[in-house]
Amino acid sequence: MPSLPELGIYFSLLxxxxxxxxxxFRKNIIFMMLSVEIMLNAANLAFISxxxxxxxxxxxxxxxxxxxxxxxxxxxxxxxxxxxxxxKSSIEIDDLRMLRG
Amino acid sequence: xxxxxxxxxxxILAVFxxxxxxxxxxxxxxxxxxxxxxxxxAGMYGVLGAHFSAVAQIIVYAGAIMVVFVFVIMLxxxxxxxxxxxxITINEIILIGIGFLGALFLGTKVGLGYLVSGLNSTTxxxxxxxxxxxxxxxxxxxxxxxxxxxxxxAFEIVSFLILAAIVGSIVIAKKAKVNNAKSS
Numbered sequence: 001m002p003s004l005p006e007l008g009i010y011f012s013l014l015x016x017x018x019x020x021x022x023x024x025f026r027k028n029i030i031f032m033m034l035s036v037e038i039m040l041n042a043a044n045l046a047f048i049s050x051x052x053x054x055x056x057x058x059x060x061x062x063x064x065x066x067x068x069x070x071x072x073x074x075x076x077x078x079x080x081x082x083x084x085x086x087x088k089s090s091i092e093i094d095d096l097r098m099l100r101g
Numbered sequence: 102x103x104x105x106x107x108x109x110x111x112x113i114l115a116v117f118x119x120x121x122x123x124x125x126x127x128x129x130x131x132x133x134x135x136x137x138x139x140x141x142x143a144g145m146y147g148v149l150g151a152h153f154s155a156v157a158q159i160i161v162y163a164g165a166i167m168v169v170f171v172f173v174i175m176l177x178x179x180x181x182x183x184x185x186x187x188x189i190t191i192n193e194i195i196l197i198g199i200g201f202l203g204a205l206f207l208g209t210k211v212g213l214g215y216l217v218s219g220l221n222s223t224t225x226x227x228x229x230x231x232x233x234x235x236x237x238x239x240x241x242x243x244x245x246x247x248x249x250x251x252x253x254x255a256f257e258i259v260s261f262l263i264l265a266a267i268v269g270s271i272v273i274a275k276k277a278k279v280n281n282a283k284s285s
Binding site: 004005007008011013014015017018019021022025026028030031033034035037038041044045048049051052057058060061062063064065067068069070071072074075076078079080081082083085086091 | 177244256269270
């Protein structure tokens with residue numbers, strides 16, 4: 001049985017793959033953004049696992065920066081969703097193929 | 102051994118619930134499942150010795166970001182016919198399974214082997230003073246010391262990034278009256 005940090009890195013790989021398929025296959029923008037959140041959480045788990053694996057704390061510091069970037073991404077993305085829904089009355093990406101206002 | 106079993110259960114449950122999340126119909130259900138996933142990840146951080154990161158995960162992610170998500174979902178107030186399509190079909194589930202296994206094989210056999218063996222080498226271990234997961238009181242002090250010494254510039258740049266994100270989200274989400282008058 002591998003050690004706990006190695007298991008954490010494997011779980012982060014699995015979570016990243018699930019989030020990637022969510023982004024690729026869903027047509028709903030809200031679900032795509034939630035899947036992006038899963039991918040960012042997988043990256044955080046990889047950072048924490050690498051931090052525990054190398055017995056350093058750099059990964060935990062970088063995890064806070066990733067968390068700040070994720071908060072910025074959620075704010076900007078949700079503002080875009082509101083703006084797009086106001087313009088097109090739809091949140092399906094197939095209805096948003098025309099990028100002119 | 103009990104810690105390892107609990108870690109395994111939390112990880113398997115997180116992967117399973119994330120697989121359930123991307124196949125739901127209603128966005129609020131998916132948001133609630135994502136909150137549970139973040140709680141499980143916080144437990145995994147705690148087991149790995151990153152106690153401050155676990156608390157910040159619960160407060161910032163599950164507390165702040167997901168509240169904003171649920172707020173926007175309820176603000177849009179989508180009618181049910183808006184969710185009429187976009188579910189993952191059975192063919193796509195088969196495709197996802199094949200791709201999942203392939204990516205898992207490639208990732209574990211090719212990528213993560215090098216990553217784990219590289220991280221286990223002794224050059225990285227001696228790069229910084231070690232931290233001790235057994236001493237629970239030291240984690241916050243170590244993280245904050247490193248954040249405000251070696252990572253000070255990154256910290257300041259992240260603060261400017263958050264400022265830009267605040268201004269940008271206000272500019273994007275406000276009503277564009279000039280463009281509407283011009284187009285109509």
